[in-house]
Amino acid sequence: xxxxxxxxxxxxxxxxxxxxxxxxxxxxxKIFPDHWTFLLGEIALYSFIILLLSGTFLxxxxxPSMTDVIYHGSYTxxxxxxMSEAYASTLxxxxxxxxxxxxxxxxxxxxxxxxxxxxxxxxRIFFTGAYRKPREVNWLIGIVLLTLGLxxxxxxxxxxxxxxxxxxxxxxxxxxxxxxxxxxxxxxFLFGGAFPGNVIIPRLYILHVLLIPGLxxxxxxxxxxxxxxxxxTQMPGKGRTEQNVVGAPMYPYFMAKTGAFFFFTFxxxxxxxxxxxxxxxxxxxxxxxxAMSAGSQPDFYMGMLEGALRVMVPWEWNVAGHTxxxxxxxxxxxxxxxxxxxxxxxxxxxxxxxxDKRDHHINDRPRNAPTRTGIGVAVMTFYGVLWLxxxxxxxxxHFDIALYTTTRIAQVAMFVGPVIAxxxxxxxxxxxxxxxxxxxxxxxxxxxxxxxxxxxFTEIARPLSEEExxxxxxxxxxxxxxxxxxxxxNGIPAPATRGAIGKVRARLNTILTESxxxxxxxxxxxxxxxxxxxxAGEPARAAVPAGGPQEISAGAGPAASPAVSGGGGAGAxGGAGAxGGAGAxxxxxxxxHSGSADPGSPGDPGPDGPVQ
Amino acid sequence: MSEISGHGExxxxxxxxxxxxxxxxxxxxxxxxxxxxxxxxxxxxxGPQPPPRELPAGxxxxxxxxxxxxxxxxxxxxxxxxxxxxxxxxxxxxxHTVDAVLRSNLALGTALSVAFLGLGVGATIWVRHLMPDVxxxxxxxxxxxxxxxxxxxxxxxxxxxxxxxxVKRPLLRRTLIAATLPLAVAPVVLLRDMGPLPGTSLRxxxxxxxxRLMEFVTYQPLTPADFSSPGGMVTVIPEGYEYDDDELAKxxxxxxxxxxxxxxxxxVLNWTVDGxxxxxxxxxxxxxxxxxxxxxxxxxxxxxxxxxxxxPRGAQVIFGPAARPLPQLPITTNAEGYLVAxxxxxxxxxxxxxxxx
Numbered sequence: 001x002x003x004x005x006x007x008x009x010x011x012x013x014x015x016x017x018x019x020x021x022x023x024x025x026x027x028x029x030k031i032f033p034d035h036w037t038f039l040l041g042e043i044a045l046y047s048f049i050i051l052l053l054s055g056t057f058l059x060x061x062x063x064p065s066m067t068d069v070i071y072h073g074s075y076t077x078x079x080x081x082x083m084s085e086a087y088a089s090t091l092x093x094x095x096x097x098x099x100x101x102x103x104x105x106x107x108x109x110x111x112x113x114x115x116x117x118x119x120x121x122x123x124r125i126f127f128t129g130a131y132r133k134p135r136e137v138n139w140l141i142g143i144v145l146l147t148l149g150l151x152x153x154x155x156x157x158x159x160x161x162x163x164x165x166x167x168x169x170x171x172x173x174x175x176x177x178x179x180x181x182x183x184x185x186x187x188x189f190l191f192g193g194a195f196p197g198n199v200i201i202p203r204l205y206i207l208h209v210l211l212i213p214g215l216x217x218x219x220x221x222x223x224x225x226x227x228x229x230x231x232x233t234q235m236p237g238k239g240r241t242e243q244n245v246v247g248a249p250m251y252p253y254f255m256a257k258t259g260a261f262f263f264f265t266f267x268x269x270x271x272x273x274x275x276x277x278x279x280x281x282x283x284x285x286x287x288x289x290x291a292m293s294a295g296s297q298p299d300f301y302m303g304m305l306e307g308a309l310r311v312m313v314p315w316e317w318n319v320a321g322h323t324x325x326x327x328x329x330x331x332x333x334x335x336x337x338x339x340x341x342x343x344x345x346x347x348x349x350x351x352x353x354x355x356d357k358r359d360h361h362i363n364d365r366p367r368n369a370p371t372r373t374g375i376g377v378a379v380m381t382f383y384g385v386l387w388l389x390x391x392x393x394x395x396x397x398h399f400d401i402a403l404y405t406t407t408r409i410a411q412v413a414m415f416v417g418p419v420i421a422x423x424x425x426x427x428x429x430x431x432x433x434x435x436x437x438x439x440x441x442x443x444x445x446x447x448x449x450x451x452x453x454x455x456x457f458t459e460i461a462r463p464l465s466e467e468e469x470x471x472x473x474x475x476x477x478x479x480x481x482x483x484x485x486x487x488x489x490n491g492i493p494a495p496a497t498r499g500a501i502g503k504v505r506a507r508l509n510t511i512l513t514e515s516x517x518x519x520x521x522x523x524x525x526x527x528x529x530x531x532x533x534x535x536a537g538e539p540a541r542a543a544v545p546a547g548g549p550q551e552i553s554a555g556a557g558p559a560a561s562p563a564v565s566g567g568g569g570a571g572a573x574g575g576a577g578a579x580g581g582a583g584a585x586x587x588x589x590x591x592x593h594s595g596s597a598d599p600g601s602p603g604d605p606g607p608d609g610p611v612q
Numbered sequence: 613m614s615e616i617s618g619h620g621e622x623x624x625x626x627x628x629x630x631x632x633x634x635x636x637x638x639x640x641x642x643x644x645x646x647x648x649x650x651x652x653x654x655x656x657x658x659g660p661q662p663p664p665r666e667l668p669a670g671x672x673x674x675x676x677x678x679x680x681x682x683x684x685x686x687x688x689x690x691x692x693x694x695x696x697x698x699x700x701x702x703x704x705x706x707x708h709t710v711d712a713v714l715r716s717n718l719a720l721g722t723a724l725s726v727a728f729l730g731l732g733v734g735a736t737i738w739v740r741h742l743m744p745d746v747x748x749x750x751x752x753x754x755x756x757x758x759x760x761x762x763x764x765x766x767x768x769x770x771x772x773x774x775x776x777x778x779v780k781r782p783l784l785r786r787t788l789i790a791a792t793l794p795l796a797v798a799p800v801v802l803l804r805d806m807g808p809l810p811g812t813s814l815r816x817x818x819x820x821x822x823x824r825l826m827e828f829v830t831y832q833p834l835t836p837a838d839f840s841s842p843g844g845m846v847t848v849i850p851e852g853y854e855y856d857d858d859e860l861a862k863x864x865x866x867x868x869x870x871x872x873x874x875x876x877x878x879x880v881l882n883w884t885v886d887g888x889x890x891x892x893x894x895x896x897x898x899x900x901x902x903x904x905x906x907x908x909x910x911x912x913x914x915x916x917x918x919x920x921x922x923x924p925r926g927a928q929v930i931f932g933p934a935a936r937p938l939p940q941l942p943i944t945t946n947a948e949g950y951l952v953a954x955x956x957x958x959x960x961x962x963x964x965x966x967x968x969x
Contacts, residue, residue, distance in 0.1 A: 029666070031750040068855065074708040082855060094713065098702050101717045102724070134755040167900055170861075171916060174898030174963035184814070184965045189806040194813055195861050195899070231752055245750045249667070253746070256739045263732035267725050274721025289861035290828055290847060290893065292901040294915045309898070309933060310917045316935035321969040327933045328898065328964070361752060393918065403918060404931050 028251035033234035037124040042258060044117035046265040047110045048220065054107040055209065061097055063089040064159065064205035066198040075282050083161075083286035086201050090160040090281055105273035111153050112278075113269060115301040118146050126343070126376050128363035130233045132356075136347040138226045141219050143344050148216050153299055155208040157279065161201055164279075164296055166287025170195060171309075178328035196289065233363050236474030238467045242361050297391055304383055307390030308335045311410045335386060339379060353508045367436070368475045370429035371512045377425040378418035385414045426514070433516035436472045439464060440518065473518060668744040680741035684734045691730030698723035810967070815960045817850075817863040819941060824851040825867065825890070825951040833950045836886045839869035845905035845912070847893060850953070862961055864893040864901060865941050866912070867951070868923050874910075878926035883942035885951060890941040891927045892961040895919055897934035899963045912938065935964070 015021050065085035071078050073088065074095040093100035122142060125131050131139035154172070158165045173195045176187040192199035231245050240246050248254060272278075284293070298306050308331035315326040350372070351357070366373040388395060389410035396403040443461035451457050464472070671677040701719035706712050757765075773779050824833045828847040831854050839846075845868050853859045872887045879889055891912070895902045900916035905923070911930070912921040919932030927938035939961050942954035960968055 029748075029750075031748055075710065095710070096708055098705075098707055098716060099720050100707075101713055102720050105717075167916060170900060171898045177963055177965040180966055182966075184810045184967060187965075188808060188810050189803065192807040194858050196857050197807075230755060231750075239749065243752050245752055246747060248746055249748055253739060253743060256735055256743070260732045260735035260739065263728045263735065267728035267732055270721055270725040270728060274718060274725060287857075289857055289899075290849060290864040290901055292903045292915050294904055296915055306917075312933045314919075314929055314933055314935040316964060318969055322966055323964045323968040325935070325964040327935050331933075359755060393915070404920075407918065407932075 028249065030228075030250040030254075031231075031245045031247045032250060032254040033232050033240075033245055033247035035235045037128070038232065039261060040117055040121035040124055042261055043265055044114055044121055045220065045224075046262045047114035047117055047269070048216065049262070050110045050266055050269055051107060051114060052213065052217075054103045054110060055213075057103045058093060058100075058107060059209060061089055061093045061100065062086070062159070062205075064202045066161065066196075066201050078282065078285070081286065084201070086159060086161040087281070087286045090162070094282060102270075102273050105276075105278050106269050108157075108278045109269050109272040109276070111156060112299060112301075113265075115146075115149050115153060115299075118142075118149055119301075122146065122343075123376070123380070126346075127366040127373055128233070128235075129360060129369060129372065130363050131347045132360040133347075133351070134230055134359055135226075135233075138223055138230075139347055140344055141223050141226070143340055145216060145219050145223065147340065148212055148219070150301055152208060152212045152216065153301055155204040155212070157299055158204055159201060159208060160279075160281045161287050162281035163284040163287050163291065163293065165281075166196065166289070167292055167296055168298055168302075169200060170289065175309075175328055175332045178325035178332070180322075180324060180329070183329075196287070231361070233361050235363050236365065236471050238470035240362060240470075240474065242359065245361075294393065297394065300387075303387040303390035305332060305336055305390070307386035307388065307392070307410065308332065310392060311386060311389045311407060311414065313411075335382070339383060342379070350512065353505060353512050355509070362474060364475070365471075367429040367432040368515065370426045370433070371514055373429050374422040374426035378422040381417040381421035382414055385410050385417050389414075430514075430516055437516060437518060440469065440472055444468075475518065666748065667746055671742055671744050677742055680737055684738045684742070687730045687734030687737065689730075691727045691734065694723045694726035694730060698727060810965075814862075814962070814965055814968070817956055817961060818853055818856075818859045819850050819863055819865075819953045819956045821953065821955050822946060823953045824946070825849075825865070825943065825953070826851050826854065828864075834867075835949045835951065836888060836945060837949075839886075839888060842869050842871055842874075842887065844868075844907060847901075847903075848890070848951075861899070862894060865890050866893045866902070866905075867943075868905065868910075870910075870924055874924045876925045878928070878937075879924065880926075880940055880942070883940055883954065885943055885945055888943070888951070889923070890943045890953075891921070891923070891938040892941065892957060893938075894962040895934060896929075896936040896938060896961075897932070897963060902938065 011021075063085040067085050068082055069085055069088050071081050071083055071088050071091065073079075073091055075091050078091070090104075093104055095101070125139065125142070154168065158169050158172075173187050173191060176190065177183045179186065188194070190200070190203070191197045192203075232247075234240050234245060234247070237246070248257075297303070309328070312327050312331040315330075317324040317326065364372075366376075389407065392406040392410065393403060395401065396406045443463045446460050446462050448460040449457050450460055698720060701716065701723055705716040705719055707716050778785055825848040826833055828849050831849075833851065834846070834848065845866050848865050848867055849860055850863050850865075853863060867888055867890045870887045870889065875881060875884060875887065875889060883889070893901050893903070895914040895916065897914065897917055897919045900914050902912050902914040902919070902921065904913040904915055905911070906913065910923040912923050912927060913919075914921075914932070914934070917933050919934030920930050921927040921934075921938050922930050926940065929935065929937060939957045939959050941957055943951055944954050946952045
């Protein structure tokens with residue numbers, strides 16, 4: 001065969017020198033699980049490659065110099081205007097280099113896509129719990145990459161020295177200056193004196209084209225190697241366990257797919273650069289500290305910082321001849337700093353609270369970790385409010401809202417919004433879990449109504465297919481080991497929950513592990529099933545008065561846990577379906593939270609829940 | 613490393629796997645029984661047989677595959693033509709004017725997009741409709757090393773530490789650390805010459821007694837007569853510093869003409885001329901030029917973060933994150949009737965800084 005012959009030639013040459021046959025065989029057969037959300041990280045990776053390619057092209061003409069020149073180039077509207085060489089060379093790339101404008105726009109769009117993909121990728125990792133052991137370190141590397149991406153973007157769009165980018169630098173300088181004690185010095189050192197000086201663009205340039213991309217490249221390499229070494233996580237499904245990886249092999253499947261995806265990413269960026277103008281610096285004019293235009297927005301990934309600065313109240317203290325500019329350094333450092341620090345610490349907080357020290361390779365469906373998902377959406381809401389506030393002048397203009405009203409709304413919404421989002425999301429998750437439980441117990445409603453000989457009408461339910469069932473039953477047990485069970489059978493608190501910190505930990509554990517359990521049959525007739533058929537968004541309290549949802553996990557006895565994953569649990573729940581046929585028509589229920597602890601308890605029907 | 617088994621294999625169930633290391637199982641579909649292979653007479657010598665294929669050699673439906681092949685080839689040909697078009701557009705379309713640049717951008721960008729789309733679509737159809745469907749399973753070992761490996765490593769580490777004498781000889785250890793400490797600080801010290809110390813430079817601007825107010829853009833001096841009636845906001849800069857961005861970043865000023873009775877405290881009336889009042893243009897929040905002025909409400913608005921200043925009342929903050937009013941520049945007229953500064957600003961302009969007080 002010709003394939004074999006080719007291998008003997010080149011492959012033989014290389015193998016004689018590097019002994020790669022065995023390693024490469026393993027490499028070629030490495031299994032990659034498939035899920036559309038796994039592409040988000042790939043978008044970020046390919047955007048970065050495109051950034052390197054297009055950015056290198058731009059450096060051939062760009063002059064990172066703040067020396068003043070009088071422009072006499074192709075863009076006649078600015079003829080005779082005094083500007084920096086940086087700005088003039090940007091005009092030159094745009095108007096005098098063939099493909100220059102295209103590459104500039106691809107570069108800018110790729111930067112936006114890079115950041116958007118990182119955000120989306122990070123959210124996917126968070127909501128599916130893919131950051132858990134053993135992947136915490138890669139999660140931290142990801143957060144550093146995101147931070148570096150923000151800086152890289154900020155420095156990059158400052159380089160053309162147009163009116164907008166100069167304003168961004170002015171704000172950066174103002175923020176630095178506001179930092180207590182060292183701020184003024186930091187600003188003077190970075191800018192080589194007073195703003196704007198004549199060194200900031202060359203300095204940002206070398207950071208933008210060498211130092212930060214070098215760090216990003218190194219960290220991406222580490223990120224990928226760790227991912228490769230630890231093997232990818234997989235979504236729950238048939239045949240997927242914590243001990244295996246199910247998917248297609250690297251060669252040729254993953255190579256071809258990911259190659260195609262690189263082409264699509266490049267095509268999307270080329271399309272955007274062709275048809276969607278971005279950062280037309282020639283319209284803004286060169287930077288001058290004297291003028292500014294309305295409606296000036298930073299790139300989207302800076303919007304949250306911008307919004308935080310806008311939403312802040314004017315607090316400033318003067319103490320003993322020194323100024324504390326709370327109105328600047330608090331919004332500049334606190335909200336984004338809290339989000340990033342919180343994200344970095346989260347895997348360790350969750351680990352401590354739940355006491356869960358196991359490895360996790362099967363991702364959670366977000367609904368199956370209601371508290372985590374709720375916290376995630378709450379943070380997104382907080383971020384989103386500030387992000388929108390970063391464009392409040394545009395919003396006020398487009399939607400005809402008074403400018404100050406938008407800020408006042410944001411001032412309230414940044415605190416209230418996350419709380420509402422948390423509660424709603426958690427309820428929706430619990431509702432979806434109940435829906436899953438209902439599907440497991442009763443199968444899929446077919447819409448076919450049959451009349452029984454007795455005259456009763458019933459709806460025929462189709463049993464779940466194996467794949468569907470596997471997806472629903474594959475759930476990580478949220479609860480950690482027994483050390484955190486608040487009270488053992490004899491009513492004695494566990495050692496880990498004693499003392500003030502222990503109590504906090506036990507309480508957090510209860511909140512964090514709140515979930516609808518998949519339980520064996522005997523929970524079915526309990527007080528959960530009767531009422532509480534309202535579905536998402538409705539507080540479960542209506543039907544479960546005694547403490548409501550907290551009871552669901554805290555009260556579940558050890559007997560409830562085997563149903564977590566694998567075929568055994570599926571069987572047990574399948575049995576529940578058979579028994580529970582009578583309950584058809586109720587829309588889910590908190591089955592089994594009375595579980596083994598109190599199997600015979602009579603139903604505690606909610607006000608409007610039908611009881612059979 | 614990898615145990616690979618075909619789909620449909622109920623692997624991973626502990627009973628069958630017999631612990632964390634199931635024996636190698638490489639089965640795809642149904643392998644022919646061993647006797648059948650012998651009967652076929654492959655001519656292979658006795659001994660270990662090569663493992664059966666893990667990936668099928670071809671697609672299940674050859675007719676569908678043929679169609680897919682043609683579509684993929686068409687996509688690739690399209691991509692090739694687009695690539696040629698890209699080169700043609702590069703050679704054929706000039707730039708140097710706005711219209712030409714837009715034409716060139718459209719042609720180059722469209723060609724590039726089509727080329728990559730053709731490649732992407734072609735490759736995707738190739739994978740999905742020509743490569744046979746497979747789903748393989750690879751075993752996943754626990755990440756942690758075995759206790760034996762860990763113990764062996766600990767031993768190696770300890771041996772090395774002993775051999776190096778690092779633990780045994782604290783004098784060496786401490787002097788080594790002492791030797792590296794100054795070098796660790798050196799890079800920070802080296803950055804000292806990145807810029808001058810601030811000194812008092814943020815407290816002053818170049819405005820001084822007698823400096824004429826020049827209109828920004830035209831660079832012409834102004835007289836009170838240029839403001840025949842109350843109206844808009846004019847940006848002025850100090851004479852002689854038209855192109856000095858470092859100074860303009862502090863000295864940019866706005867003047868607004870009011871009817872004298874409109875001006876109220878804390879505006880310093882002695883610093884105004886005929887209802888004309890001058891404020892620093894540099895926002896006290898983060899230094900953006902406060903460029904927007906609403907004539908009906910007399911509000912000065914900074915476009916960056918919407919700090920709003922009440923122009924006739926000392927430019928006090930009435931909304932937004934700025935904490936201080938825009939400083940007022942004392943102005944008067946000189947002998948020739950031009951507007952001039954009485955002095956510098958009486959307080960630092962622009963954003964706050966630690967030493968401002």
